[in-house]
Amino acid sequence: VSVSGIVRAYDLALEKGFNNALSEEGNADVFYEQLYQLEGIMSPTGSGSPLTDAVRDFADSLQNVANRPEANDARLDLIAKADNLAIQFNEIHSDITSLRDGIADATGAGSLASKVTEFNELSTELNDVNQLISTAEARLFHPNNSNDLRDRRDQIVAEMSKLADVSFTENADNTYTITQGGVTVVDGPTSTVDTLSFAMVITPPATEPAPTLS
Numbered sequence: 094v095s096v097s098g099i100v101r102a103y104d105l106a107l108e109k110g111f112n113n114a115l116s117e118e119g120n121a122d123v124f125y126e127q128l129y130q131l132e133g134i135m136s137p138t139g140s141g142s143p144l145t146d147a148v149r150d151f152a153d154s155l156q157n158v159a160n161r162p163e164a165n166d167a168r169l170d171l172i173a174k175a176d177n178l179a180i181q182f183n184e185i186h187s188d189i190t191s192l193r194d195g196i197a198d199a200t201g202a203g204s205l206a207s208k209v210t211e212f213n214e215l216s217t218e219l220n221d222v223n224q225l226i227s228t229a230e231a232r233l234f235h236p237n238n239s240n241d242l243r244d245r246r247d248q249i250v251a252e253m254s255k256l257a258d259v260s261f262t263e264n265a266d267n268t269y270t271i272t273q274g275g276v277t278v279v280d281g282p283t284s285t286v287d288t289l290s291f292a293m294v295i296t297p298p299a300t301e302p303a304p305t306l307s
Contacts, residue, residue, distance in 0.1 A: 101240045105263075108247060112254040112261075119255035127196065134188045147181040150174045197291075206291045212256045213288040216271065219249045220279050220286045223268040227281075230267050257289075 136142050154174040157167045197203040222242055229237040246269060253259050253271070259278070261269045268281025279286055 101238070101243060103243075109260075112251060112259070115251055115254040116258045120258075127192070130192055131189070134185060134192065144181045144185060147174070147178040151178045201291055208256050209289050209291040212253060213286075215249050215253045215256075216279050216286050216288060219246060219253070219269065219271065220284060222246045222249065223279070223281050224284055227266045227268050 135144070151171075151174040154167070154171040158164075158171050161167045195203055197205040222245055226239045226242045226246065229239045229242070250259065250261055250269070250271070257273050259271055259273045261271050263269055264281045266282055268284075269279065270277060270281045271279040273289070277285075277287060278289070
């Protein structure tokens with residue numbers, strides 16, 4: 094038995110559909126992870142939410158003072174319940190702030206910045222693989238079918254798709270050009286990589302115009 098060659102089974106439409114599905118899945122996973130943590134802060138599992146209990150206790154104590162305004166013990170209990178409610182609000186604020194900073198803090202650190210770094214590293218690797226494929230398959234004598242390299246390149250595109258909504262096209266020189274949001278990230282023919290950058294921008298809340306009397 095002799096092997097004359099290896100044919101790579103590949104369907105462009107299926108590959109693009111697969112990458113689109115990976116992008117949607119990656120986006121949904123990020124939302125789920127953050128919302129799951131936020132839900133744990135606002136409504137932890139177990140006997141109930143400490144904030145809910147604190148609000149209920151404060152409301153009951155407030156009603157008790159309304160029913161017995163002259164009672165000193167009722168007033169002291171109301172102050173204690175108000176202090177506990179403030180503590181619960183402050184703890185939740187601290188937990189949500191920590192969750193926010195874990196995604197991206199004011200210095201640009203966090204999981205989002207790490208994803209940008211990972212995306213840029215994949216872009217650089219894809220560009221390197223592009224050139225290996227182009228060089229190997231452009232040989233005048235005994236050109237190689239770079240099946241392993243092509244498989245690795247498709248794997249890189251799949252990994253990039255999990256991080257961002259990317260599109261790719263194959264060029265005449267067998268390289269891939271990768272775009273993200275209409276911007277070229279990897280330009281195959283020119284072997285150019287345009288890395289993504291991450292910067293925090295603080296947008297002040299919109300102010301409502303002052304009411305006027307007419």
